[in-house]
Amino acid sequence: MTIHVLPSGPIQTNGYLLTDAARGEAVLIDAPGDILDEIRPVLAKEGCKLTELWITHGHWDHTQDAAKVVRATGAKVLAHAADKTLIETPQVMSAFLGGSIKLEPVKVDRWVKQGERFNALGLEVEVRHVPGHCAGNVLFYFAKVGAAFVGDALFSGSVGRTDLPGGSSAVLKESIRTQIYTLPDETTVYAGHGDETTVGAEKRTNPFVRG
Secondary structure, three states: OEEEEEEEOOOOEEEEEEEEOOOOEEEEEOOOOOHHHHHHHHHHHHOOEEEEEEOOOOOHHHHOOHHHHHHHHOOEEEEEHHHHHHHHOHHHHHHHHOOOOOOOOOOOOEEEOOOOEEEEOOEEEEEEEOOOOOOOOEEEEEOOOOEEEEEOOEEOOEEOOOOOOOOOHHHHHHHHHHHHOOOOOOOEEEEOOOOOEEHHHHHHHOOOOOO
């Protein structure tokens, strides 16, 4: 599996395109604005078809291009049901955007749950629910390659904001300690914004949540 880090959209949200050229398949994690233009050349070069779009949480900057991606590729959408309203009726976020960004609703094909395991690109994936920044924030963990895609729960040296509707600092800290810091220390953490880090590094040095 090859991990392509593709910052995109108005605030450079990380979209992650996971490809397996041998299988001719790909998965996209989150769909910030203009991500379709970023993934098309990669898919063409590697001869891969996008089969699924996994949404870490329903905030606008992670879903802005989702409908466009689905129309262009036919990818099936996975997300957590706690963010059903944000994803399928994104107008609820319009008050925070001042009408400056157009958001399209996206139909979710499968709702994932805490502890669920499934196979993708020939690897087992574990879902962990990590609320606090957003009610439906989940991470996708690939144990075999030591990679966790955590949305906006945890960043390198920081954590997700909790001042938006549904946010809670106490819930987020508990989620990080129980769902992220319980992964192996060497696990690479791929966040929704910024650079990658590791579980061990954040447990030792993150000023907001120590392990």
